[in-house]
Amino acid sequence: MCELLGMSANVPTDIVFSFTGLMQRGGGTGPHRDGWGIGFYEGRGLRLFQDPEASVNSEVAKLVQRYPIKSETVIGHIRQANVGQVALANTHPFVRELWGRNWCFAHNGQLADFTPPSRFYRPVGDTDSEAAFCDLLNRVRSAFPEPVPVDVLLPVLVAACGHYRGKGVFNCLLSNGDWLFTFCSTKLAQITRRAPFGPAQLKDAEVTVDFHAETTPDDVVTVIATEPLTANETWHRHEPGDWTLWRRGECLASGRI
Amino acid sequence: MCELLGMSANVPTDIVFSFTGLMQRGGGTGPHRDGWGIGFYEGRGLRLFQDPEASVNSEVAKLVQRYPIKSETVIGHIRQANVGQVALANTHPFVRELWGRNWCFAHNGQLADFTPPSRFYRPVGDTDSEAAFCDLLNRVRSAFPEPVPVDVLLPVLVAACGHYRGKGVFNCLLSNGDWLFTFCSTKLAQITRRAPFGPAQLKDAEVTVDFHAETTPDDVVTVIATEPLTANETWHRHEPGDWTLWRRGECLASGRI
Known part of the structure; x- marks a missing residue:
């Protein structure tokens, strides 16, 4: 299995603190030593760092921890x-x-008997995760060849997640840089x-951080992770079937299937 | 204008030496201070580093110079x-x-009156370069919805480059990780x-490097750049209209239009 990390904020925010915690689980406090990656939206651009090395040993991960990249929307992942x-x-x-737009996706879980039709978007690698991402985009594209507002798009995203969940475990993060969509299948x-x-x-x-010293009173920052990353705060655990849409740190819509 | 850097090699090779030279032109010895990027193929994967900062000041560029990533196919670019x-x-x-497959593209030049039709691939940013890349892929996809060998593909690539060249200056590097295609419009x-x-x-x-100490006798490494990067070697300058296809360091095909 893997671990996910997502962030949605109303002001460009660095994720060094949360990323530092996650990276420890990549071969340090956790077994996820088969690579890691993180994508930071900067405007419409996406800055992607990836490494098939264990994150605790990764030179690129050290750069990301040392060099605070500020973003409103982040998707990260460590892989087992x-x-x-x-x-x-x-x-x-x-x-x-x-x-x-750049669409970015990370998945925690495993799908069985999953062989979606080969259509426009095709996997480059051979994971079930990338196959699901391509299938999801193919569904969106077939339903809407031209851009639609996210409220029109949502039913397609939720239905696709419901389908994948029927094939196994499917916790995911998805963003187009404007919003962040999360689906909880188990955790x-x-x-x-x-x-x-x-x-x-x-x-x-x-590591302790004093967010009071690093923020302004108007900041709203939502962090989403497979497991809570901090010991002294109350995290909200999603239930199986929960989906949520975030924008600028706030929940725009949510539901359960 | 910008500067291009490409590499095709028959063994995973680091490009630190050439990259170090190119990065100096990004605000140091050259005026290209409006960002830089480099993509390294690793198998079917592509490791992309980009920064809108001037490369001489870029933390990410320092990482790439310090951390020799070995690849058989590389495409780099510094931007003015x-x-x-x-x-x-x-x-x-x-x-x-x-x-x-991951297709990677960099362009040096400028196109005028260039408004290709909006089809499947669409630009995320607002450069003429990305618009040309999307148009080129749309042409390929329209001609060949399913994969074809590169010799079948080549006439489409060359014809597209000929079209873009008619709109201005179009020097480019293009790869799918298997081969590297270059087109020279001016330099x-x-x-x-x-x-x-x-x-x-x-x-x-x-900086001097002794390639004898860093290579084996079977290595073949081709480096392509807007301007020769070394002072003591003989570079071959392409003529306007020259296209070349490289694989594993060797020229597979070439021509002039």
Whole structure:
């Protein structure tokens, strides 16, 4: 299995603190040593760092921890391979262009008997995760050849997730840079931080941050992860079937299937 | 204008030496301070580093110089903006998936009166370069919905380049990870290094490398750049209209239009 990390914020925010915790689970406090990746939206651009190396040993991960990249929407992932060998092409998150936007996707789980039809978007690697992402985009594209608002799109996303969930475990994060969509099939937790901000203590490393000193009173930052990343805060655990749509740190819509 | 850097090799080779020279031109010895990017194929995967910062000051560029990534096919670019603001979404190289492969593209030049039809692949940013890349992939996809061998593909690539060249300046590098295609509209130079290897001295930095110590006798490494990167070697300058197809360091096919 793998671990997911997502962020949605109303102001460009660095994710160094949460990323530092997650990276420890990539071969340090956790077994996810088969690669890691993280994508940061900057405007319509997407800055993607990936490495098939264990994150605790990765030079690229050290750069990301040292060099605070500020973004409003982030998708990260550490991998413990089950389907597909350890290789860059099998490393999440995956990216495709649709409607002139970068769509970014990461998956935690495993799908069985999953052989979607080969249509426009096709996997480069051989993971079930990338196959699901391509299938999801093919569904969106077939339903809507031209861009539609996210509220029109949502039923297609939710129905697709319901389908994949029927094939196994399907926790996922998906973004087009404007919004962040999450689906919980078995495990996903979330925290929304806003004023008054306080200190937070990582579970996986001896690191504490005082968000009060790093934020303004208007900041709203939601972090989503497979397991809570901090020891001293209350995270909200999603239930199986929960989907949520985030924009600028706030929940725009949610439901359960 | 911009500068291009490409590599095709028959063994995974690091490009630190050439990259170090190119990066100096990004705000150091050259005026190309509006971003840079480089893509390294690793199997079917593509490792992409990009930064809208000037490369001489870029933390990410320092990582790439410090951390020798070995690849058989590389496409790099430093940008001096003419069309499109300085932003990550406008930073080369550009990537799209076609036929389950990552296609990577970088352009040097400028196109006028260029408004290709909006079809499947659409630009995320607002450069003429990304618009040309999307148009080229749309042409390929329309001609061949399913994969074809590169010799069948070549006439479509060459015809598209001929079209873009009619709209302005169009020097480009294109790869699908298997081969590297180059087109010279005004300026492109190339060197193929093979045994006996000797020392090379960068033009843009006080750096010398002894390739003899870093290679085996069977290595073949071709480097393509807008301007020769070394002072003590003989580079072959391409003529306007020259196209070349490289695989594993060797020229597979070439021609002039």
